Amino acid sequence: MDFDLTSEQQLLQDSVRRFIDRAYTFEARAALLKGGRNGSAGNWSLFAENGWLMAALPEAYDGLGGTLMETAIIAQQMGRGLVIEPYLGCAVLAAQTVVAGGTAAQKEALLPMLAAGSLRIALAYSEPASRGLPEPASLRAERDGDHYVLHGTKSLVLGAVGAHAFIVSALVPGTQGITLLLVEAGTPGLHRRALPLHDGSWVEELTLDGVRVAAQAVLGEPGRGLAALRAGLASGTVALCAELIGVMEKTIELTAEYLKTRQQFGVPIGSFQALQHRIADMAAEMEVARSMLHAALASLTNDDAATQQQVLSAAKMLIGRAAKFVCGQGIQLHGGIGMTEEYTVGHYYKRAVVADLLLGSSDSHEAACAAALQAGLRAPAG
The missing domain is CATH 2.40.110.10 (Butyryl-CoA Dehydrogenase, subunit A, domain 2)
Structure with a gap:
């Protein structure tokens, strides 16, 4: 599977990044948190206008016909801004469950409104x-x-x-x-x-x-919803993992900048070799996590259902733990200021902790991986 971005995907990534950098600053996000519980209606409308809500929906239902790669691109950039609007819950989990399990009439009724942002389903x-x-x-x-x-x-x-x-x-x-x-x-x-x-x-x-x-x-047929539910959760898991890659990227950037500006003994603390080693460890963990995300995307394209579930569980486990490590190290390298509510890096750690528990914790997915491995070992050969 080719993970180099096409020109259209690069434009998509750039558009979301510009929005995050210009309109979703730490201060803007803090104001949204104080003002309500589900972000800004204006932001949600902007997501729809820019095509981000419809990126992975079928063209037949007013979508853009994209794939999970487009979902991952959007989610990764939103992770950099700690976006609180319900992109994961409504635009990915619910929408992709409708795509996988709805009848043609249900898709015709629901998906265009989901794409336009006028309907939110959880x-x-x-x-x-x-x-x-x-x-x-x-x-x-x-x-x-x-x-x-x-x-x-x-x-x-x-x-x-x-x-x-x-x-x-x-x-x-x-x-x-x-x-x-x-x-x-x-x-x-x-x-x-x-x-x-x-x-x-x-x-x-x-x-x-x-x-x-x-x-x-009933969405689809009675008693046959598990496959659609798993499909929706697979898309959601990929989006959450991609979001955590964005969380790690931003944490490393913030930490590297702090090490360049914070001085001790008359020199930037980034000149201390021990701290250079620690931020190198953070970068290494992030790249392993990124590779695991690519492995999950490839599995969802090429593998059978059982293998997909095992790879997704492995990705959720590894990436969730990596994000907690990277963001925790970010706080450590900032020192006491990293623990304050007014400083940015601690909020990335909070998101990593919460994300590790959503859609199945790393422990739950580790147990699922172990159970799948044991079942494979017990299966008769040939």
């Missing part, structure tokens, strides 16, 4: 027992004539604040597998609780107490 799949993975699911959707009645709870719903609807994963008694249902935000029986995360972003916990939705609300 993916509500995570439960406390699932630890960010798509299974197990315990929320029930019981058939009642032409409707389904939903009972259960979903946690850590990304992009939920301000969302107009939710894609909810559920078990339907009498069927095998997971069913995905579209639930409008104002449906009676749906209770939403906004929760702040350590990095300043917000998620919601959903409690569904007798929520009734029409049978037409």
Whole structure:
């Protein structure tokens, strides 16, 4: 797989980078955090106008027909600015789940509005027992004539604040597998609780107490939602990993600049060999993580489903841990100032810590990798 950017991809990267550098400064982001829970409506409209929300959506539904590479390009640049608008939750996780699992009529109804930014859908799949993975699911959707009645709870719903609807994963008694249902935000029986995360972003916990939705609300077919859910989560995992590459890039840049300007004993501390070694270690970790992201992108293009899941878990585990290491070292090299709320580098560490827990923690994905390896070893040869 060729990872050199095409001219169109380079233009896409440059456009997002310019926006981050000019309009998404640390001070601008801090003002957004004080002003609300889901960023700026103006920024979201700008994302749509620039084509960033439609980059990886099919051309038949008002998208640009791009691939996961375009998603990764956008997410990486947004990671550099610690963007709080729900690009990951709404434009990637939910949108790609609709692409993978929706019927033609559902895609025609939903995707153009998602591309235009006029509709926000969040993916509500995570439960406390699932630890960010798509299974197990315990929320029930019981058939009642032409409707389904939903009972259960979903946690850590990304992009939920301000969302107009939710894609909810559920078990339907009498069927095998997971069913995905579209639930409008104002449906009676749906209770939403906004929760702040350590990095300043917000998620919601959903409690569904007798929520009734029409049978037409099923995304795709009953009992066959797991493949679509995995596809959406695969895109989301790649986007989150790419975001963390951007987080590491910016942390290293901030740290290198600080080492050049901070003086001790009359010289910049960047002249001390021990500190040069530490920032070299940070750069090495980032490049290993970048290579792992490329491996995940290649696997999603070339490998079977089982191999894809194993490579994605390995990428999420390795990149999440690398980001925490790099950002933690950034704080260390800044000294006490790196711990203050008013200084930038600590916020990148907070994002790395939160991102490591989203979409399955590094520990959960390490366990998934181990289970897949053990299953492969136990399988009969030939």
